[in-house]
Each structure stands twice: as C-alpha cells, then as structure tokens.
Amino acid sequence: MSEFAELATQVMARCEMLGTLSQNPNCLDRRYLSEQHRLANQLASGWMIEAGMTTWQDAVGNIWGRYTSTVPNAPRLILGSHLDTVPNGGKYDGMLGVVAAISMVAMFDGLQRKFPFHIDIVGFCDEEGTRFGTTLLGSRALTGNWQESWRHLKDENGISLAEAMEQFGLHFDEVSSASISRTDILGYLELHIEQGPVLEQENLPVGVVSAIAGAKRFNITIEGMAGHAGTVPMSMRYDALAASAEMILAVERISQQRTGVVATVGKIDNMPNGVNVISGRTRFSLDVRSEDDTLRDEALAEIMQHLGEIGAKRNVKLSVEHI
Secondary structure (H helix, E strand, C coil), X not given: CCHHHHHHHHHHHHHHHHCCCCCCCCCCCCCCCCHHHHHHHHHHHHXXXXXXXXXXXXXXXXXXXXXXXXXXXXXXXXXXEECCXXXXXXXXXXXXHHHHHHHHHHHHHHCCCCCCCEEEEEEECCCCCXXXXXXXXXXXXXXXXXXHHHHHCECCCCCEHHHHHHHHCCCHHHHHHHCCCCCCEEEEECCCCCCCCHHHHHCCCCCCXXXXXXXXXXXXXXXXXXXXXXXXXXXXCECHHXXXXXXXXXXXXXXXXXXCCEEECCCEEEECCCCCEECCEEEEEEEEEECCHHHHHHHHHHHHHHHHHHHHHHCCEEEEEEX
C-alpha cells in the first residue's frame, strides 16, 4: 500500500471514530459545548500532537494545532473545518476537512519538511448553529464579531449560551481573546464534501469552489385562530397551518423561477398541533441563498410580497424575524 493510500485509510478511520461521538445514540448529533464536543476536541488535539503540532483550545471552544515554521515572524496558513454536526448529520461533513489536514501535516512531519509559514489547523466548534440557533459561532469569534446579546440565547433545555460556556470551562466575557489578526494570515483553505448531487451526477472526484452562497434566514410566524375541527365551518376558519402551506409552496415556486437562487423551508412548528384542532399558530423557517446578493435579495422581496398577500387573503397575522 502506498503512503498516500495509508493516509487515506487513516483519514477514513478517524472520521469513523469521530462519527461515534454523538449525544443521540440513534444518529450522529454533536452540538456546541456538549460533552461530545469536548471529546471531539480532545481526539483531534491528540492527533495533532501525534502529527508534530502544538495545540490549544481558544476562548470560544475552537481546537487549534500549529505546525511551526522555523522562520521568525512567519505568516500563518489556516486549514480546517468544523467538528459540530446537525442532528442526524453525516460523518464527513466538516470532520473530513479537519482530519485530512492533520494527516497531511503528519506526512510533512515524517518527511521533516518545514515551510516559511506556520500551518495552523482549526476545528471550528460551531458552524451549524443547531444548539443556540445562531450559526458560525466558532468562526465569528475569530473575526471579533460576537454580539453581547448572544449571552442570553437558550437551547431547547433552557440553558443559556453563557451558562453552557461556563459548564464547558469557558467564559462569555473572554470570547474577544479568540479573535485573530488579519495581518499575518497567508490564506485559508478548507477541504469539504459536496453536500449535493452534482459531482456524483457528473462522475467527477473533486471540484473547486467558485463562489460562496450568501444566506439570509428568517423565522416566519403565522397567527390565525384555533378552533374545533368538527364545529367551525370552512368559510369561517383562520387556519394558520393551511396559510403556511400556501406560503411554503409560494417560496418553492418563486425560487424555481429564478436561476441562481435557492430557497428552503426546513423547519415548521404548529400549535396546538392536535388532530381535531384547527391550527391557531405556526412558525416556519426560511433560508434564501445565492452567490449573487442582488439576485438573492430580489427573490426575497418577491417571496415576502407573496407571503403578505397570502396572509391578507386568509386573514391571518404574519410576523417576520430576521435571524
């Protein structure tokens, strides 16, 4: 077996190992500031040390490793990806970019190959935003763009972000120390799986990213009037769920008509959510993306116009929260 094949086997085995660290025994689910996050950082740190790197965890919970240059005041080339997952996530999403970078550095260390720059590998602690509803917490800490209001964000169990950080051994007030200087960064490179069908359909092993899709996300709340399914005539109903269904189809239709834009409703909550109760309140997510901000915002304006028209026609109240 060639050295590259051995490294590839190592990468896959380590992805499998990380894939066992889940807070849900039935699927892969590893969220920010969980015990599984702590274990993933420890595992990645150990592999970094084996690869000849020095390691540290920053003030927000990102795990870092440095393959040190012998050149004084050398710039840094940053490689990596994220170690958190969505619920029922894939075992290569994010993890592959961290693990492959570590194996590459291990190869350089074995060859005693040094560079005129540091190679820094980062395992971002939170990209998905699954636990606290705000994405990219790990990388935004590096840019110094954390917001004070995030202190009070809560997970589904009512634990605030500040409380979860304390339980993890971190402190919300110290997050600013995780920010990094822009002056010594040589570049950032991330290996990632394609989370779509194009490469497989085209029978291609790899692709090069040509653009990053900018996303805008919203929570849409529809308030109607709950009522008994057997006694309220159809003509007298203000059904929040039926209104939401029409709105969701409008989102799909509008995005299908516009090239270069994708829009998704991925989450919906319904109340009272009873089999014999007309829906009184629904809440659904909206994610709109494009590599062109103007195209995205034009599609978004059309979507919002149609949502308003549907709400008015059905006599339900529409509230929009930009998240």
